Amino acid sequence: MKRHLSALLSIIFLPLMAYETVSTEWQSKWSCGGKPIAMEDGALKVVVARGDQLILHPLDIKSGQSYVMCAKIQGAAGMDVFWFTENNTEGVWQNKAVNVTTDGNEQVLFMSFNFPKQIKTGSHSVFRINDGSGEIKIKSLSIKEKAMSGLFTNGDFNEGGAWWELKENTQIVDAGEYGMVLEQYCKEKATRAVAHSAPVDVKELKTYRISFNVRGIEGFGDKALTHYFRVYPLDSRNNPIIGTDKTYDCMGNWQVKRYEFQIPSRQFSVRFAVESIGPCKVQFDNFSLEEFERPKQAAEIILSQPYNYRDGVFASNPSSSITGSVSVNFDQASSALLTLADKDGQEIWSRRYSSYSKDLSFCVPAPAMGDISVLALTTFDQAMNVLTTVRKELHSYKPNNIEVTFRDDGVTLLNGKPFFMISHWWDTRRGDSAYDMDFLKEAGFNSVLLINRTPERFPELDLAQKHGMLGIVELWHDFTQGTPEEQAALKKKWSDLIRKYQNHPALFCYFGQDEPMWGGQQLEIMKDAYKVARDADPYHPLWLNEAPCGEVPGLHEYAAGTCDTYGVDIYPIGAPHGSLVEDRTMTAVGKHTDRCMDAVEANRPVWMILQAFAWAHIRANTQMLPADQVEGIVYPTYEENRFMAYNAxxxxxxxxxxxxxxxxxxxPDYFWKSLRQVTLELQYMSPIFTSRTVYFPAMKCADRRIRFLTKRHEGRNYYLITNESPETVKAEFTSCPESHLNILLESDGIDVADGSFTMDIPAYGVKILADCKFPEAQVLFKPETYVPFSAPVPHNDVRYKNK
Incomplete structure (x- = not known):
């Protein structure tokens, strides 16, 4: 806790939120050119004219100490008031000022300052009337020492609303066990709640990280149960620092939010705006600010995909060599040496790099089966003194019954064979998990996520195997609880479980903590949990899923050293979802996929989670209602589901x-039928999805609204074409090597003339083209095996129990 200035006789402090008045004890310390100064309802009141100065003297200010001052004033509309605090010792002036134009209402002013030079005489604070006239009231004035530069004053709200300017729709409330918090409530859409912090001292051109706790109160958000807000720094002109006024979101649980920003030139203090956008009820707590420098390693060994998966090669995905690159901070180092040694320490390969090296890549021989070798990267100064050494073990893993690995393009390999995951989040909650396995498999799904991170989930792999499905097991993700002995026992328990089931034929991969950055999980906890999984089982990847929030640097920080595959869940139908305020449409799926690729630097697989629900149907009071009884219900259509899948x-x-x-x-059956059609299409297209991408295809389309991917499968080109605009596009394609192309799920094909053709693609439409014959819809969608979602399940059907 920051302590209050204790030696000021002429200043009243704000130790409690309730203090809102000016004390009569120091009325005599004020002067205004001989004009009478009165006290009224705890406020200082005086009638002033242009050029008048309302002076408080003396102030006991210490040199080198950081202070923040707060004043609440009310003046006749249109008065130009210049408030400054200053000191003059032996002709050396030190001062800080703020300016305000009064509007007739109560206004809150803040001033942050530090007078570094020696102070021998009393300081004073002055309200000078530059223009206008009338009555002015000083409703409260306070000053406080700041423990150190750069920290929030009352960022935990233990002093209530002191040192904050609480504007519209904002108040301080008691949140029970969480203590006092700042709460913003807006009932109507697009209305806003605003609060401003006291000034915070900063250093120009430095980077800072702000962090705070936030939660939305359930029942007050939008259709997606989401609350939107912004927290951003204001410069000396009360404008947001460029690039910081971004929108974030939260839901019902407390989360830790943090982000970085840079201070502009000649900016030495900032205030923070806290702004929520209706409909919402958002609570904030524990604001803090620290100078931040993103760690830059002196040297790093970066393996290329797929060798960065468990740092080696596998029997089902063999390679005689391992490739990668080095990253060296040549601002510190003059040169670097990369060596490869066998398990006995015998050097078998080396390469030297310098700041002049244009090629920082390497290619080294892989170890023999079952062996390891060690890469060592050593950096040197100009005198060839060793600065740093980093090492990375390379493995050639012994064969395992089940090996899930990756190709160099991120395609999954299941025992060496390409595999495209089409999975679902466990069962359908209708009452019979075994029935649901068959139900999902018939619809083209090939895997299910066994959630709840309990040991009991591992035996459910037997159920998945029996029904021809693969299982994704959610793992325990926090081994820091309890005593060191209890932590070690918990790690051993989960390590033993993982080893016991690592050869299970139905085990596909592991699932880590869901949406960790959005929830504010500590990185070290995640890295520790990942190490438990990879040390116990090198043959199955760990998948990390994030919420569609945050910026790429933060996503990268959370993706590094915590997982083998990465992705984001994004559900844009029926309610706005995600932090991309500029795009809340279906194309946000592709944009978030791009952000995932950037977060892993296109060097790890990306698996996306898409929408299979209606926002209005997930609330506690609507889940057990038929869809036609739920107001405002919107499920994705077949066209929307199809576009979102191909957009990803x-x-x-x-x-x-x-x-x-x-x-x-x-x-509802209509949704299940349309989703099933999409997943059956994905199943049919899986061999094409897992074939090689043609990165520089002959066929071109100059229209930037059209995004397409060319796949090469069994000697043919397959064109996966999407229209990323909300309107029909007449797209022209050129340099097409085929003379005729068929369209999946359409009867008419396209004739290509001189390498060119034109095609109408509907808004958010998908066209799959190839010169082969595609199956008809009746064959692809298998109506003869379709089972409605509403059909009774054989056992324990909850829908009938509730009737």
Whole structure:
């Protein structure tokens, strides 16, 4: 806690939120050119004219100490008031000022200052009237020492609303066990709540990280149960620092939010705006600010995909060599040496790099089966003194019954064979998991996520195997609880479980903590949990899923050293979802896929989670209602589901997961039928999805609204074409090597003349083209095996129990 200035007789402090008045004890310390100064309802009141100065003297200010001052004033509309605090010792002036134009209402002013030079005489604070006249009231004045530069004053609200300017729709409330918090409530859409902090001292051109706790109160957000807000620094002109006024979101649980920004030139203090956008009820707590420098390693060994997966090669995905690159901070180092040694320490390869090296890549021989070798990267100064050494073990893993690895393009390999994940978030909650396995498999799904991170989930792999499905097991993700002995026992328990089941034929991969950056999880906890999984089982990847929030640097920080595959869940139908305020349409799926690719630097697989529910059908009071009884219900259509799947794929996703039909056991048949058609199409297209991408295809389309991917499968080109605009596009394609192209799920083909053709693509439409014969819809969608979602399940059907 920051302590209050204790030696000021002429200043009243704000130790409690309730203090809102000016004390009569120091009325005599004020002067205004002989004009009478009165006290009224705890406020200082005087009638002033242009040029008048209302002076408080003396102030006991210490040199080198940081202070923040707060004043609440009310003046006749249109008065130009210049408030400054200053000191003059032996002709050396030190001062700080703020300016305000009064509007007739109460206004809150803040001033942050530090007088570094020696102070021998008393300081004073002055309200000078530059223009206008009338009555002015000083309703409160306070000053406070700041423990150190750069920290929030009352960032935890233990002093209530002191040192904050609480504007519209904002108040301080008691949140029970969480203590006092700042709360912003806006009932209507697009209305705003605003609060401003006291000034915070900063250094120009430095980077800072702000962090705070936030939660939305359930029942007050939008259709997606989401609350939107912004927290951003204001410069000396009360404008947001460029690039900081971005929109973030939260839901019902407390989360830790943090982000970085740079201070502009000649900016030495900032205030923070806290702004929520209706409909919302948002609570904030524990604001803090620190100078931040993103760690830059002196040297790093970066393995290329797929060798960065568990740092080696596998029997089912063999390679005689391992490739990668080095990253060296040549601002510190003059040169670097990369060496490869066998397990006995015998050097077998080396390469030297310098700041002049244009090629920082390497290619080294892989170890023999079952062996390891060690890469060592050593940096030197100009005198060839060693600065740093980093090492990385390279493995050639012994064969395992089940090996899930990756190709160099991120395609999954299941025992060496290409595999495209089409998975679902466990069962449908209708009451019979075994039935649901068959139900999902018939619809083209090939895997299910076994959630709840309990040991009991591992035996459910037997159920998945029995029904021809693969299982994704959610792992425990926090081993820091309890005593060191309890932590070690918990790690051993989970390590033993993982080793016991690592050869299970139905085990596909592991699932880590869901949406960790959005929830504010500590990175070290995640890295520790990842190490438990990879040390116990090198043959199955760990998948990390994030919320569609945050910026790429933060996503990268969370993706590094915590997972083997990465992705984001994005659900844009029926309610705005995600932090991309500029795009809340279906094309946000592709944009978030791009952000995932950037977060992993296109060096790890990306699996995306897509929408299989209606926002209005996931609330506690609507889940057990038929869809036609739920107001405002919107499920994705067939066209929307199809576009979102292909939008993810053409932007680089190599697996698709759906969340979550089981929100309601009354999911309508029309939605299930349309989703099933999409997943059956994905199943049919999986061999094409997992074939090689043609990165420089002959066929071109100059229209930037068209995004397409060319795949080469069994000697043919397959064109996966999407229209990323909300309007029909007449797209012209050129340099097409085929003379005729068929269209999946359409009867008419396209004749190509001199390499060119034109095609109408509907808004957010998908066209799959190739010169082969595609199956007809009746064959692809298998109507003879279709089972409605509303059909009774054989056992424990909750829908009938509730009637």
């Amino acid at each position: 794929i053409v932007h680089g996703a190599t697996g698709i997961h759906y969340h979550y039909i089981g929100y309601s056991p009354y999911t």
